[in-house]
Amino acid sequence: MSSIGTVDGGAFTAGSKGFGFAVLRSKTGRLLDILVGFWVFTGAMVFIEPSPYEVSFAAMLPVAILAGMGLYRSTFGLLAIMIGFIPFALIAVFQVRITPLDDALIFTAVTIFLLLTSYFIANYLAEDTTRRSRIVIGAYTAAAVVVSLIGTLAYLRLIPAADLFVLYGRAKGTFKDPNVFGPFLVLPAMFALQRVLLLKGRRALFAGMVYGILFVGVFASFSRAAWGHFAFSSIMVMGLVFWLEAAARDKVRIMIMSLLGLVMLGVALAGLLSIPAVSSLFEERAAGQSYDQGETGRFGRQGYAWDLALENPSGIGPKEFRNLRVSEDPHNSYVTVLLVYGWGGGFFYYLLIVLTLWRGFAALARPSPYRLIMIPLISTFVMLVGESAIIDTDHWRHYFLIAGMIWGISTAIRNDHRSGAPREQMVI
Incomplete structure (x- = not known):
């Protein structure tokens, strides 16, 4: 890095080249990574304002x-x-x-x-893109899995104080609205899907579990926009990975994995719809909504x-x-x-x-x-x-x-x- 006013690799940075400042930078750099992870994780906690997301960002800037x-x-x-x-x-x-x-x-x-x-x-x-991306996506995925489990279990009335995490009979997790809760889960699900398509063994299996948990969370939000968002983003990830990144032998594997995944998601969906309350709400949400129509409708x-x-x-x-x-x-x-x-x-x-x-x-x-x-x-x-x-x-x-x-x-x-x-x- 370089001193202020000069350019190095496209970045502008401030500081001294002295040993003491280098040590301070090293220690604060490690602290910054921890705080960034915490800040991203708090993005799932927006039931109050100002939320922990705002507070942690303000603490992170200095x-x-x-x-x-x-x-x-x-x-x-x-x-x-x-x-x-x-x-x-x-x-x-x-x-x-x-x-x-x-x-x-x-x-x-x-x-x-x-x-x-x-x-x-x-x-x-x-800067340091791969390592820092792992911090951000790891924190986001952890937050999404936690909030998805909370929302799903609350919807099924399997945890105490379930009403705090449900709105209008729909899972909202630690968000104010199910229509925000559902879309929040999509990005980490897409990273998990990509790992399923390209990796093997335990890493692929674990990623498949993450994708499944987030899929159920999105479904329990009963947000039609989130359903479409999850489905079309998944199709886009599969298409881009297949077209841009997969070798010939990978393409066969991706097609097989995609078919198996669709079957497993279909089974999971059928299991959810076998619950009468879930089936009833699904039919209601899948049909046209009265608040979309008329002069004062959406x-x-x-x-x-x-x-x-x-x-x-x-x-x-x-x-x-x-x-x-x-x-x-x-x-x-x-x-x-x-x-x-x-x-x-x-x-x-x-x-x-x-x-x-x-x-x-x-x-x-x-x-x-x-x-x-x-x-x-x-x-x-x-x-x-x-x-x-x-x-x-x-x-x-x-x-x-x-x-x-x-x-x-x-x-x-x-x-x-x-x-x-x-x-x-x-x-x-």
Whole structure:
């Protein structure tokens, strides 16, 4: 690394070359890894605000500075998006008429904070990428497995205080809403699926168990969007691994494993549906929902929201829409960001999505040791982008975490010119 104001390998870092500072950096670097793992793990605990996720991130930032974490040129786009977004978002805050101003400010501050988390994780993963990716994905997977078990067991009424982890008869785990709980489980499930497809023996078996636990958790959320998200992300992971990473003999194995997996998931699903209460709720959720229809239904609200957004270039401010003709939000992030942050804020939000997708797919097109890390990330993010058209995702913590991870891995791919590495080392 280099001193401030100079460039080394695309990273800007601050510090001294003295022995004492080198020792401090080494120790704080190890502490930073621990704190990052803890921070990611707390992403599953959002039933209170501010959540442990916010508190642990604030505690982690000074350690990152002491550890001399690099800031990379190719992640500057994320910082520029955040800087460009802030003035428009603050202007929109002062458009509120009914919502208390302090509530509106807090809402916008959370959005800015989430953009900052994307920038942080992008730079964290851009250096020492494989080892740090294992820390992040390991912590995320542990959190997802724990919360999936809690949600599933609570749904089945097999643990004390089950009502704390269930909402409207659907598993929500340690989240406020089943519609956030379900999608949160998808990314670690995709990494587990990739391990099942490419590894053998105990590692593949353990990954299969993780995938199964997360599948059941997503099912118990009874979120139709999460069901589709899980299914299509799984298909995308299998397709990309088959096309980009599998050798000829691997392709035969992947096809066999995919068929066996479908049979096992079908058996698990049949077992769940044999429970009368589960079967009844499944039929209800699989059918059309009354709140999607009519002028004040989901799609009626979205039409009204688009009209309102076009009439208000500065936005109407956070939480204001629900105080107008209808009492619920539009449940469409693409119109919500225009209403809440104005046209300027909405533009930068759209820019974040477009650039993240572009960087993700551009990285897939280039042979690299880190492409195996990118495959589950882009497969999950693509579906999050689609899901955003039917639900508000602009405050989903894992959405911004995944976006930042894509920028970090794509930065590593740009900076490391190797075309490959032993698979055992790179499968996360």
